[in-house]
Amino acid sequence: MFFVTRWALDPADRVLMGTTPTLERADMMVRWDLPVKRDGRDGPPNGIDGDGVQRRR
Numbered sequence: 199m200f201f202v203t204r205w206a207l208d209p210a211d212r213v214l215m216g217t218t219p220t221l222e223r224a225d226m227m228v229r230w231d232l233p234v235k236r237d238g239r240d241g242p243p244n245g246i247d248g249d250g251v252q253r254r255r
């Protein structure tokens with residue numbers, strides 16, 4: 199079982215948004231505002247590419 203929570207710095211402000219039996223379904227419940235890379239493609243949510251290098255726009 200996977201829990202999807204709205205994260206906040208203060209633990210009292212964190213909210214359980216739902217549960218799901220699979221990681222794939224939990225990932226689909228999360229809305230990502232993906233940054234756009236210089237080449238126009240969507241970037242990863244954490245700004246780090248698969249090679250482990252953080253890129254800045």
